Amino acid sequence: MSAAAVTEKPVSVAYGNRYRIGAWLAIASILMLFTALVSSYIVRSASSNDWVPIGMPRVLWLSTSLILISSVTIEISRRSLKALDDAGYGRWLIVTVVLGLGFLGSQLIAWRQLARQGVYIATNPHSSFYYLFTAAHGLHLLGGLVALGYLVLRTTKKRDTVDGELRRVGAAGAATIYWHFMDGLWIGLFLLLFFWK
Amino acid sequence: MGRLLGIAIWLITIASVWMFVSGRWWFPQSISEHGPRIDSQFMITIIVVGVAFASAQIGLGWVVWKYRDTASKQRATYSHGNNRLEIVWTLVTAVIFISLGIMGQRVWASLHLHSAPPGSYQVRVVAQQFSWNFHYAGKDNVFGRTDPKLIDDSSLNYVGLDDADPNAKDDSVVPTLAIPVNRPVELILMSKDVTHSFWVPQLRFKQDLVPGMAIRVHFTANKIGKYELACAELCGMNHYKMKSYMLVLPENEFNELVAMPQAKFQARKDELLSKYQLPQY
Amino acid sequence: MAEATHEVVHRHEAPKSFIRKYIFSLDHKVIGIQYILLALSAVVVGMLMSILMRVNLSWPGTHIKIMETLFPTGAPGGVMSPEFYLSLVTMHGTIMVFFVLTTAPQGGFGNYFLPIQIGAEDMAFPTLNMLSFWVTFVGFIVLLSAIFAEGNATVGAWFSKLGESFAAGSGTVGPIGGWTGYPPLSGLGKVAGPGQGAGVNLWVISIAIFCVGSLLGALNFITTLLNMRTRGMSMMRMPLTCWAWFTTAILALLSFPVLLGGGILLLLDRIAGTSFFIPGNLYVSGALQPLHNGGSPLLWQHLFWFFGHPEVYIAILPGMGATSHILSTFARKPIFGYRAMVFAIFAIGGLGFFVWGHHMFISGMSPYSAIAFSVLTLSIGVPSAIKTFNWLGTLWGARIRFTTPMLFALGFVSLFVAGGITGLVLGQTSLDFFFHDTYFVTAHFHLVMGVASIFGMFAATYFWFPKMFGRMMSESLGKFHFWITFIGVYAIFVPFHAMGMLGMPRRYANYGEYEFLKNSRSLVMFVTVAAIITVSVQIVFYFNFFWSMFKGKKATDNPWEATTLEWVIPSPPPHDNFAGHVPTVYHGPYEFSVPGAANDYIMQTEPEGAS
16 A cells, blocks of 8 residues: 655645634524524514514615625735735725724614614514624624734734744734625525515 | 453343343333334334344454454454445435435324314323313313413412413313314423423324423324323422323213313313223333 | 655644642643543532432432531422422433533543544644633533522522523532423423522533533534544544544534523523523413414424434544554454444434434324334444444454453443444334333433443543553452442433333422332432442442542553554653654554564554564
């Protein structure tokens, strides 16, 4: 039996792979969570006659725009890093973080608007899912923001080893994938809540 | 050690098979039309299962006996497997298991994929923590209207019967299930509070009662007598004594009973409960 | 062995302080042991609960003085109340399934040995690994707090202050919904009866926390296996243990989120007044419940069992991997049909996602879907049978060394057959009419999960103990432990089938109410005696385990003459496993008794051409 030829990967690719695999796995897992909740949504909408969809808070158009733009900015950021433009990478990363915070802020505004109208989590099944979906999505987005915040810190306090730097690059790639997923997830939930049926 | 293990496995196998084959612990006698079909499906299955179990265990016992390491110098047989063998035993197993699986749908289909035959006697069953309520339509054969908002256990209106509805006047609600022998029966299963499950072993039949649903099941009982009814879905602290009885009555006795109004129904069914005995176990 | 010729990807200094070394360690080996110790503690609680259950069933109405002292409300006068019994049923199941069967096989042994067996220095994400253990640990503490919230009046009073749904102090040892926690019973709160207050909230929260811990772990396992295999370690050269851990992690990654989702919905129904699972117009404990409307109890069952079925494969696959590994080692033969074994692991894992409805045949779900679920369920028997045939094939023509790990691995095969084969009965819709929610089901899952799985863990413990602790466990104590336990578990669980044949329902605090169960008495007593003996004998295992850690005979690097990478390194291994040398793999994992070779085993790292 001959020794299997396993090509040696450069260290940077090994790290990039590792974080990227981790990001995709996290996405698979989170997708299963939302699949469970979305299936529940669909089942619940058919299981009784008290399904009254709430009116969409207008501020959600702002939310959607903010998160779409943030996907663009994080993509610019990632490509800057790939093109070795460290300053550009850092700048666009900060813009993305700000947009992300803006998204969360607009979500809070939407909640307050609904509460003022007397629409709470237990008001009707559709409102229950609204609060549930937006809270679950927001929480996961916040996690992503924490990761981006960490990356922002790393742009100013770079590591002094080759090893550390390569990990930073790998992490940035993985965070971008995750962020795009958060964007896509929002679009999906938004459409489901207000444009389905 | 190998011989000891081989013997132990064989003894365990013999004891386990004996436990089934002895018949000491077996299903109570079937009293439903579909029951014998379930029992025969079980026999086919348990024989397949028993043969598979015994052969695997005997095989295991044999290899640990025969291939235990002894002082001889020969090495073990170097083999990574045998693809043809893999294919053969995979196919054989698949055929047997899937055939069993398909055969095992027949009785299910006959009970669940078809509605109750016309002329079935209907009883509405409302389960609650920790008792059973059976609602009979009475002489007019029309169920009186019920409304959950009218339920009041303290005034004994367990199923929320609406007294304003003329059809409700002759309805009876009692804790005992009475059904006619040799006539299809349809139960409409409901629950007031949590999930329960209707279980009479002799019927070879079990069905959950789910709040918010009205589940229809049908069967034909073919042996007169009195049988215990148990709850088979955890419903709270007194789940273990959520007990009642099912009476399978000859036609004339049954017709007489269900034509009676509530108070007489109650008294008569108590008489019948004393008259009929549980099976011998 | 070839010298390393490329840079190692990641090296860090070994930790120095006690806390970094043993408490908040990033070392997968320490974390693995932490999971094992968690399981060893949890299983004691679970076993004690089962003995209490057996005593109650065998001698109902007996006054037990200590019960009166500890649980004055739940066991007034020292006699166990029905709700107390049900809380034992619930906590026994929850603790055993989650904190024993979903920790030790994967988080315990998998964490310790996956990186080493693939030639890696550690897991892909060591910090995440540490987090996953501590999150799991917190989950266990929260679950234990459910016991105190319900069982202790003072603690219960404190929880009751948190709100309506946190009413507590019912005197039971926790919630009483069964480990399956079906709503509406579990969703209505204290109005549905004792044990439905704070205990249930804490139970749900504990399980949600556990889900998170498991998911973090699963992510780590898959990334590590895909990304960090050493030179020459192709996927098809991995030991079957690695394939099992890999598949288990994929199952966990995709099924635990669904349980988490269901748990969140249930918690919201309880504390936020939503109605995901609770329909309207419920009349509970003498009053109409105004709060809920339109929910579906079946929805919970679908969510729970979509998780619940893969979960049972999560519990058994690592044991299957360990059994294959250990059988091959002590048979001195390659595993029979390595590729078929890999295929079977995937088939079991994959099919496992499509059969959850067999827990729900008579739930009120569509009878058509029941048929589909049934046929799929029986087809899972096929890969399971393949594995059994291949285990027998491995033993055929072997030279079997009957060490303690080998005995337990052989025991696994026997018990897996015994338990698995009744799946053919339960998987048929027509037969489930009779057997659903009877002791026949309890027999089936205890034999496969509660016993075969545990035997897999015992086998793994005796096998890998020398590597983990540098000392051998006592063979004589181990063999004694094996014999009593092997006969004992059969004595306990085979009679459960007979109880099921009589029609004995599950989760009954007392069987005296029904005539049709009166012939069960001899079975019940026999089982209780067997259970007391078998549980008691586990003391021998615990003694052997902890005593040998310090006083056992010193172990060499490869006391079993095995072939995989963990036996290349010292016992116990250095902090970074391979001491900076990147191992190179030249052979498959089960090269035993190769004709012409000098020894009857060839290590995976033995260079080509060397004999």
